[in-house]
Structure formats: structure tokens, C-alpha cells
Amino acid sequence: xxxxxxxxxxxxxxxxxxxxxxxxxxxxxxxxxxxxxxxxxxxxxxxxxxxxxxxxxxxxxxxxxxxxxxxxxxxxxxxxxxxxxxxxxxxxxxxxxxxxxxxxxxxxxxxxxxxxxxxxxxxxxxxxxxxxxxxxxxxxxxxxxxxxxxxxxxxxxxxxxxxxxxxxxxxxxxxxxxxxxxxxxxxxxxxxxxxxxxxxxxxxxxxxxxxxxxxxxxxxxxxxxxxxxxxxxxxxxxxxxxxxxxxxxxxxxxxxxxxxxxxxxxxxxxxxxxxxxxxxxxxxxxxxxxxxxxxxxxxxxxxxxxxxxxxxxxxxxxxxxxxxxxxxxxxxxxxxxxxxxxxxxxxxxxxxxxxxxxxxxxxxxxxxxxxxxxxxxxxxxxxxxxxxxxxxxxxxxxxxxxxxxxxxxxxxxxxxxxxxxxxxxxxxxxxxxxxxx
Ligand code: ATP
Ligand code: MG
Numbered sequence: 001x002x003x004x005x006x007x008x009x010x011x012x013x014x015x016x017x018x019x020x021x022x023x024x025x026x027x028x029x030x031x032x033x034x035x036x037x038x039x040x041x042x043x044x045x046x047x048x049x050x051x052x053x054x055x056x057x058x059x060x061x062x063x064x065x066x067x068x069x070x071x072x073x074x075x076x077x078x079x080x081x082x083x084x085x086x087x088x089x090x091x092x093x094x095x096x097x098x099x100x101x102x103x104x105x106x107x108x109x110x111x112x113x114x115x116x117x118x119x120x121x122x123x124x125x126x127x128x129x130x131x132x133x134x135x136x137x138x139x140x141x142x143x144x145x146x147x148x149x150x151x152x153x154x155x156x157x158x159x160x161x162x163x164x165x166x167x168x169x170x171x172x173x174x175x176x177x178x179x180x181x182x183x184x185x186x187x188x189x190x191x192x193x194x195x196x197x198x199x200x201x202x203x204x205x206x207x208x209x210x211x212x213x214x215x216x217x218x219x220x221x222x223x224x225x226x227x228x229x230x231x232x233x234x235x236x237x238x239x240x241x242x243x244x245x246x247x248x249x250x251x252x253x254x255x256x257x258x259x260x261x262x263x264x265x266x267x268x269x270x271x272x273x274x275x276x277x278x279x280x281x282x283x284x285x286x287x288x289x290x291x292x293x294x295x296x297x298x299x300x301x302x303x304x305x306x307x308x309x310x311x312x313x314x315x316x317x318x319x320x321x322x323x324x325x326x327x328x329x330x331x332x333x334x335x336x337x338x339x340x341x342x343x344x345x346x347x348x349x350x351x352x353x354x355x356x357x358x359x360x361x362x363x364x365x366x367x368x369x370x371x372x373x374x375x376x377x378x379x380x381x382x383x384x385x386x387x388x389x390x391x392x393x394x395x396x397x398x399x400x401x402x403x404x405x406x407x408x409x410x411x412x413x414x415x416x417x418x419x420x421x422x423x424x425x426x427x428x429x430x431x432x433x434x435x436x437x
Contacts, residue, residue, distance in 0.1 A: 004078035004103050012049035017093050019083040027078045030071055040068050052089040053079055053097055067100055074106035140269035144262055145413045151261035152235055155254050161210045166199035172387050181220045192218035198391045200238035204402040205394035212237045224432045226421045231430040238404035244350040244366040247403040252282040262416055275418050280324050289329045295320055308334050318358025328352045337377040340366040356415045364405025371395040
């Protein structure tokens with residue numbers, strides 16, 4: 001087996017009519033092959049584009065013509081040839097081949113068609129994800145996700161945040177819930193982490209001041225929806241000497257920066273998936289929880305003050321609000337123990353959610369930094385402070401006030417790409433039914 005005799009000189013998208021007459025070597029997959037008898041067209045696909053190879057029997061040797069005729073769809077090839085301007089070809093250029101090397105042949109028939117126009121069920125696509133990802137409308141989603149994560153990192157680094165890594169093998173639940181994956185940790189039981197929450201708070205007591213982490217979270221919820229995964233990537237942030245308003249500002253600026261950056265750097269990907277991305281303007285509107293309940297009721301969806309949002313409530317809000325918006329002033333009782341109760345009215349907390357239409361993108365809050373209040377809140381939620389011993393210790397020796405949030409990277413990618421199913425935004429999704437590939 002060979003990696004190809006000649007080195008690649010260009011990617012397909014770099015071949016322009018300015019290169020006419022030049023000899024180039026390109027490598028990729030056979031997207032399509034059309035044999036018209038006296039002339040064969042081969043569409044070669046690489047990461048970012050598709051290029052036409054035109055082999056007229058009169059212009060290439062009979063030997064080479066025979067070799068091209070034998071090529072099969074999705075095989076890996078290397079082609080050396082001359083660039084020629086051709087208004088009829090995609091991109092306005094074609095390659096007249098001099099050498100074709102078959103590097104690795106594809107088996108046929110394919111378990112999944114690689115043409116964008118042929119639609120297949122998501123499960124069939126995910127089973128053969130490597131073929132699915134060869135379609136540019138699918139790979140574009142991941143190039144956009146990659147750019148988004150890049151710009152999030154650049155933004156946070158510029159704003160003085162330090163990237164941290166916290167353990168994903170943990171001894172107990174973050175919020176005491178039951179939605180955890182148990183694992184065997186030598187002779188003990190342990191769990192996969194559902195959130196870096198407690199660790200990023202401990203880091204506030206370590207004097208790191210401003211931290212972020214981009215890492216997997218694991219949720220053992222049995223939900224089977226279009227917006228839940230059992231393994232997701234969370235963009236988590238925590239900042240000392242900040243309140244919820246401060247971190248809401250960081251969050252909206254980060255969203256605006258990432259959307260702007262994606263719009264600028266992913267033009268062709270957005271075009272491929274036919275998305276006209278709108279850059280939101282900060283500040284995003286802040287809707288108080290009580291007003292939200294009224295808005296939901298006004299849409300004919302029953303919701304009582306004090307309740308968490310149902311799916312129907314989210315949809316009602318999505319009908320009223322088109323872009324990004326915050327919901328603030330959540331009842332303290334329905335938010336986790338680490339959320340700070342409001343100063344004036346302790347029944348209303350310093351927690352917020354960031355929504356995009358009917359989708360929750362982020363939850364955040366100012367946190368409780370006073371040890372005794374935290375113990376009280378843990379007990380009030382029916383949890384045992386003893387099981388939070390190591391976490392609570394960080395609050396006894398100088399814990400600054402702090403606030404933070406977590407953004408689901410896949411949910412944000414849905415906003416950027418218009419994907420309706422969260423599985424579209426993960427290379428290899430993990431859900432209630434899927435653990436392979
Ligand atoms: P939801 O109410 O939509 O189930 P949540 O309130 O349980 O979400 P949080 O614990 O607040 O989620 O997590 C913070 C963020 O992480 C969410 O706003 C979301 O963007 C993302 N997230 C949480 N759970 C999941 C999941 N199961 N799949 C994908 N993303 C998730
Ligand atoms: Mg939430």
C-alpha cells in the first residue's frame with residue numbers, strides 16, 4: 001500500500017483559472033464518474049471541494065484512458081494533470097490528467113450513498129458516519145463547530161481566562177441527582193461527571209480567579225429528544241469577584257464574537273448548508289421569570305409560578321422570542337443548592353438561563369460563597385453535607401464571591417447551523433439507544 005507516489009500540490013478549492021496550464025497533483029475520493037464513451041468525467045472530492053477531471057480519449061493515452069474507466073466510486077486516488085479553464089466545469093476549471101494512481105479501492109455497493117441529494121434516515125447515516133461525513137453539507141456542520149470552539153477559546157483567553165481540566169471520574173453527584181452513569185472504580189463505585197461545577201468552584205478558592213473548561217459531560221437521563229445527548233461537550237466558565245450580571249455580559253459578548261467569527265470564516269460552509277447567519281446584538285433582552293410565566297400562559301400553555309419550564313413552555317417562548325434572550329430571577333427552590341438566593345428577595349435566585357428561541361443554551365448563576373449558607377442550602381434540598389465534605393472545605397478558608405455558567409457546545413452549534421436534531425452536531429452521538437460507532 002502506498003500513500004501515493006507524488007506529493008499533493010493543491011487542495012481542490014485552491015485550483016483556480018489563474019493556475020491554467022500548470023501541472024498539479026491532487027488527492028481525494030471519487031465522488032462521481034461519468035463515462036460518455038469518448039470522454040470520461042471524474043469528480044474528485046477532497047475535504048473542502050469537488051474538482052472535475054476530464055479525460056477525452058483523444059487527449060490522453062489509451063492506457064491511461066483504460067485505467068480511468070476502471071475506477072470506482074469512493075476509491076482513493078491521486079491525479080497528476082494540467083489545469084484548464086472550463087466554464088462548464090464546477091468552479092470553472094478542470095484537470096486534464098497525465099497520471100492517475102489508484103491508492104485504495106472502495107468496496108461496492110456502498111452502505112450509504114455519498115451524494116448530498118440522496119436522503120437517508122439519521123440512524124442509517126450514523127451507522128456509516130465516515131461515509132456520511134464525506135458529504136460537504138454534513139462536514140460543514142463540524143467545520144462550523146470547530147471554528148466556534150476556536151473563537152470561544154480565543155475570546156476567553158483574551159479576556160484573561162485560564163483553561164483548566166477537571167476529572168471526569170468522580171465519587172459522587174454534582175447536584176445529588178440520580179442521573180449519573182455508575183462505573184466500577186477498582187473495588188468501589190464511581191460515576192462519570194455530569195458537570196465540572198464543584199471543581200470550578202473549588203478553583204475559585206485556589207486563586208485562579210477566572211477559569212474555563214471545554215470538556216465532556218455525561219448525563220444518564222433516559223430522555224430521547226432532539227436536544228439531549230448522554231455525552232455532550234460543555235463550555236464551562238467560572239469567575240471570582242463577579243456576580244451573575246457580570247458573567248451574563250461575558251456570555252453575551254462571547255456569543256456575539258463567536259457568531260461574528262463563524263459568519264466571517266465559514267462563508268462557504270454556511271453557503272453549503274444554506275444558512276444566512278444573523279449576528280445578534282448585545283445586550284440580549286432579560287426576561288424576568290415571572291414575566292416569562294405570564295408570556296407562556298398568554299400563549300395558552302398552562303404554567304404556574306414556581307414551576308420549571310416544560311417543553312411546551314419553551315416552545316411558547318420560542319414563538320414570542322426569535323433570537324437570544326436571558327430568563328432571570330428564577331425561583332431559588334427549583335435551582336441547585338449552589339445558586340445564590342437574591343439579596344432583596346431570597347425566594348428569587350441569582351440564576352439565569354440563556355435561550356435561543358425555544359432552546360436552552362446555557363444555565364448560570366452567582367454562587368453561594370458563604371460556607372454556612374451553602375450547608376443550609378444543601379440540607380434544604382434533601383442532600384447530606386457529609387458527602388460534599390471536600391467541596392465544602394474550600395469554602396472555609398477564604399472563598400471569594402463568584403459566578404459562572406455552562407454552555408452546551410452542541411446546542412450552540414444547533415443555533416449556528418440550524419440543525420433541528422442535536423445528533424447532527426456530534427460526530428459519533430451517544431444517546432439512549434446508541435453506543436456505536
Ligand atoms: P435541559 O433543561 O434542556 O435538559 P439542563 O437545564 O438540564 O438542560 P444544565 O444542567 O443547565 O442543563 O446544563 C448546562 C447546559 O449544558 C445546558 O443549557 C445545555 O446547553 C447543555 N446540556 C445539558 N444537558 C445536556 C444534554 N443532555 N445534551 C446536550 N446538552 C446538554
Ligand atoms: Mg439548565
